[in-house]
Every structure is written in structure tokens, then in C-alpha cells.
Amino acid sequence: MHNDIEKVLFTKEDIENKVRELGAKITEDYIDKNLLCIVILKGAMFFASDLMKSIDLPLDIDFMIVSSYGSETESSGVISIIKDTELDVIDRDVLIIEDIIDTGNTLNKLTQVMKDRKASSVEIATFLDKKERRLVDLYIKYSGFVVPDYFVVGYGMDFNEKYRNLPYIGYLKKELYS
Numbered sequence: 115m116h117n118d119i120e121k122v123l124f125t126k127e128d129i130e131n132k133v134r135e136l137g138a139k140i141t142e143d144y145i146d147k148n149l150l151c152i153v154i155l156k157g158a159m160f161f162a163s164d165l166m167k168s169i170d171l172p173l174d175i176d177f178m179i180v181s182s183y184g185s186e187t188e189s190s191g192v193i194s195i196i197k198d199t200e201l202d203v204i205d206r207d208v209l210i211i212e213d214i215i216d217t218g219n220t221l222n223k224l225t226q227v228m229k230d231r232k233a234s235s236v237e238i239a240t241f242l243d244k245k246e247r248r249l250v251d252l253y254i255k256y257s258g259f260v261v262p263d264y265f266v267v268g269y270g271m272d273f274n275e276k277y278r279n280l281p282y283i284g285y286l287k288k289e290l291y292s
């Protein structure tokens with residue numbers, strides 16, 4: 115597994131420090147709110163679990179699985195909800211937790227869905243942001259790191275379902291996906 119990694123981008127320690135920083139900000143911002151964290155499976159599971167432990171406030175947790183049609187490495191504007199939340203989002207301050215935002219299509223659609231369901235507020239926390247690939251205008255309140263347009267794996271992020279359990283984030287060797 116480690117041999118398939120071209121370069122380590124963020125070590126376990128880089129990740130821990132950044133998550134702590136984001137958790138502190140969210141704690142400050144949501145002090146008098148009615149926080150519902152929605153974790154986008156599977157990619158965001160590691161980030162979300164660390165992040166929510168660093169938010170020092172009462173919160174509810176729910177999960178969604180969303181698939182975005184497109185090619186293997188690029189999403190489209192069409193999403194389908196494979197698994198929906200169990201809790202109602204109406205009047206909740208929803209924080210959507212995602213691993214990485216690329217074109218922005220998935221989160222753009224999902225934000226709209228939460229607004230249609232009458233959430234009091236909807237914000238996004240993503241660990242990584244591939245900003246240069248953005249196709250839609252999307253406001254991201256909490257973002258860990260901006261990364262260049264290379265395929266990354268680890269800390270929840272996969273290539274063909276593998277590498278999610280790497281404790282660090284790295285670039286996958288190009289010959290493995292091109």
C-alpha cells in the first residue's frame with residue numbers, strides 16, 4: 115500500500131493539527147446553535163470522526179451516502195442519494211462534513227437539498243479543497259487545506275475503494291490511475 119504512494123502530502127501530525135484548529139473554530143461559531151453534523155460516507159468518515167471529537171459542544175450525528183454520476187475520476191452535476199439522513203434537518207444548523215471538494219457539484223446539490231428541507235443554516239466542512247477544479251460557485255466555511263489537481267488517497271479517501279485506511283494523505287502514483 116505504502117509503495118503505491120508517490121509523495122506524502124500531509125502526515126498524521128499535519129492532519130491532527132489542522133483538525134484541532136477547525137474544531138476550535140466550529141466550537142466558537144456554533145455555541146448557541148442547534149448543530150447537526152452530516153457525514154458524507156464513506157470518504158469523510160475519518161475526518162468527521164476526528165473533527166466531531168474536537169468540537170466541544172453538544173451535537174447530533176447523521177450519515178448520508180451520495181453518488182455523483184460521472185467518470186471514475188470526475189463527478190457530474192447529477193447526484194443520487196443512496197442513503198439519506200435518519201434525523202430531520204428542519205430548523206437544524208447543518209454542518210456537512212466532506213473529505214475533499216473537487217468540481218463542487220456534489221456539495222452544491224446537497225447544500226440545496228438541505229435548504230429545501232428548511233435547515234436553519236447549512237455550512238460545509240471539508241478537509242481538502244481542489245480549488246482549481248471548481249465548476250460551480252460554492253461557499254466553503256471550513257476548509258483544511260487547498261490542494262493541487264492530483265489524485266490523493268488516504269485518511270478516508272480512496273481509489274477503487276482502496277487506501278482509505280492510510281493514516282496520512284498522499285498522491286497516488288500516476289501509473290496506477292492513468
Ligand code: IMP
Pocket residue numbers: 157182188189190212213214215216217218219220221264265266267271272273
Ligand atoms: P465533486 O462533486 O467533484 O466535488 O466530487 C467530490 C468527491 O469526489 C469527493 O467526495 C471524493 O469522493 C471524490 N474525489 C475527488 N477528488 C478526489 C481525490 O483526489 N481522491 C479521492 N477522491 C476524490
Ligand code: MG
Pocket residue numbers: 154155156157158213214
Ligand atoms: Mg466522497
